[in-house]
Amino acid sequence: MNAIDELATNRFLDYWGLKKLPFPKVADPTNTFLHPGYDQALIRLNQLLYTREIGVVIGEAGCGKSTLLDILLSQISSTRFKIIHVPVPQNKPRELYRSISAAMGVNTSWFGADALKVVDLLTYSYIESSRPNLIIIDESHIMTPQTLSELRLLTNTKVKNEPLITLMLFGQPSLASTLKLPAMIPLAQRIGAWVTLGCFTEGETANYVDWQMKNAGSDREIFLPATKKALYRRSQGNPRIINRLGWEALHQGCLDGVDVITEELFAHVCKNLGPHLAN
Template identity: 30%
Template sequence: MDVQDNALGSCYAALGFKSLPFAITPDTSLAFPGPQYVSAYQQLYYACMNGVMAVLSAEIGLGKTFVIRCLLRALPANVKVAYLLNPLLDPLALLRDIQAEFNAGEQPALEQASRLHHALVQRVLQGAAQGERFVIIVDEAHRLSAEALETLRLLSNLETEQVKLISLVLVGQPELERTLSMRAMRPLRERIGVWLRLQPMNRAECGAYVRHRIHRTHQDGSFAFTPAALWLLHWRTRGVPRRINLACERAVLLSSAQPETRRVTWPMVWEACGEFSRVWK
């Protein structure tokens, strides 16, 4: 995001930034090439291109959505993606949304689950014959009902002698793992070929993440966090990327009172993190 598009743009411009370094929106142009994120992206890409079922889980704020956005940008045009953001759907509504996503947003007229399932199967078979691949990505999947999960499992059965025709990616909080560990979920669980779980950044990764964001958004790279500030930042945020972004954004704005120094110090990070202490339990 360009600094001129932000109400606080003048503060960033005075510090030498050409775009916002720590916005919490998933700006894929600032993707951090940390090992676990690169690995998650590569494995999910493989799953989507080869009909493999995958699970990506993580606590709140660790970058699940960011990885998925990077994935969506990279998938080729022949891959049709149903990216479902609302998991609180009954099986009929779930099928309708998937059908609409696979048909450029056109809502199906069918109202029976069995007929919708049949129409969806025909759409996939016809598309596969023309070289298309199909991927269903469900965000917040830990909130899916057992009935919705069973509907997705039945769709994942669709295959030829060589390959699965629909890849399924479930993205959610660790509760998703507990749901899938239930005995009733065994038929679905045994189909999962890729299991991924994101972890908080360690201190070295946190520092590299901050420097990466500054390098990508600053005009000449002269702005920096002091070593003590980075140490404190990791300790207070516990390595959670969303918290790091929030704290860094506030700390950078605090540093704008001294634009000639172009650095964030330990006291600035302490004050910035203190503003979020009530919600960072």
């Protein structure tokens, strides 16, 4: 943050009486508002670390999958598990194997990458470190059925009579549609946990806004009840959209010199945003 940005931030915080910025783009996994579905999701995903099955987490963009993953990763000890995180998978199988290898710290550019080489890498890692392999693939919905099918070889392989990997797939609803295709049955049969994250209800949205402001240091109600209802209608309870709208409303309120965020001010803010947020 440069000096100008820091000055503007300090003025914003002083204006609203805050200690830190609310509605951050990236949540702190050690201090976050728990989505109503997080507790059960975390229990089920943690169980997979021992059953070595496949876990699938489905949710619309912005509904909290990344935050759930961050919380999960903060709970998993890297001394007990070899965590292999692929943030953006590739569509072609060979490229996916290259991404998995890269996540393990292995450069495959000089010998290429295929399923058998990756199996060898995972096997060596498991035997050498005695840590089970956990492969987490974000944005899994962009993978083609062919590429998803390739993962079956990894899930079928065993070392010392134990599955070679635990696999977790995070993605948008189209991933669920792909996994329900007939060609996906062999892979889908190995799914041990299927988690679907929804958006907030109206009441949860209000609680989330209040938590964000209190967590940032506010000791008063800045978003009026009617405003929180309007925020829910605009966002449909999507946390990412709530964060964007909440931040924009506070910024506009600071510029206008108001003490609270009214429904009228919020409506004005929405009109000046993109069409996907203004309707």
